[in-house]
Amino acid sequence: MFTLPELPFDPGAFGTFISAETFEYHHGKHHAGYVKKLNAAIEGTLYAQMTIEELVAASRRDDNVAVFNNAAQHFNHSFFWQCLSPEGGEPSGALKTAMDQAWGSTEAFKTKFSDAAATLFGSGWVWLVRQSDGTLAIRQEKNAETPAGTGDVPLLTLDVWEHAHYIDHRNDRARFIEQFWEHVNWEFVKSQLK
Numbered sequence: 001m002f003t004l005p006e007l008p009f010d011p012g013a014f015g016t017f018i019s020a021e022t023f024e025y026h027h028g029k030h031h032a033g034y035v036k037k038l039n040a041a042i043e044g045t046l047y048a049q050m051t052i053e054e055l056v057a058a059s060r061r062d063d064n065v066a067v068f069n070n071a072a073q074h075f076n077h078s079f080f081w082q083c084l085s086p087e088g089g090e091p092s093g094a095l096k097t098a099m100d101q102a103w104g105s106t107e108a109f110k111t112k113f114s115d116a117a118a119t120l121f122g123s124g125w126v127w128l129v130r131q132s133d134g135t136l137a138i139r140q141e142k143n144a145e146t147p148a149g150t151g152d153v154p155l156l157t158l159d160v161w162e163h164a165h166y167i168d169h170r171n172d173r174a175r176f177i178e179q180f181w182e183h184v185n186w187e188f189v190k191s192q193l194k
């Protein structure tokens, strides 16, 4: 049985970026719905014994779309909440060094990531990942697709499904992406760079 994680922050503390009302729907309805459907789909199967990463990898391998979509969306949303912080900040230490190696500067990285988020057609997620050779890369993933259960280590993500921004920004995805940079939990991102 998977459970809906508590939000690791005050949902009313993000100003115009994400309102408490959006969290109420995004976490309390959408994410909760994925967890509920996932539990119903895996009950009594071997999938029920797996960690979420194992389940994402196994259902992808088995081409079990119903399980994969709900498992991946549970992983993605749980990860996304941890990437957010009301206070924000800037990348530092080994993370900043790796980003500078890949893109030249933090600003250049943000521009590339923002472009990937803005140009993702339809629903999906943009990720910063550490590849198996240790270098960093940006990934555009459609719908529920995720680096979880692949050779990439997820570091940072942004949900660009319409349900992530529609209440607060309507169809202005660019404004939502711009405000994301004021609320990234870089300490969490750095902690994933193992």
Ligand code: FE2
Residues within 6 Å of the ligand: 026, 030, 077, 159, 161, 163, 164
């Ligand atoms: Fe979402």
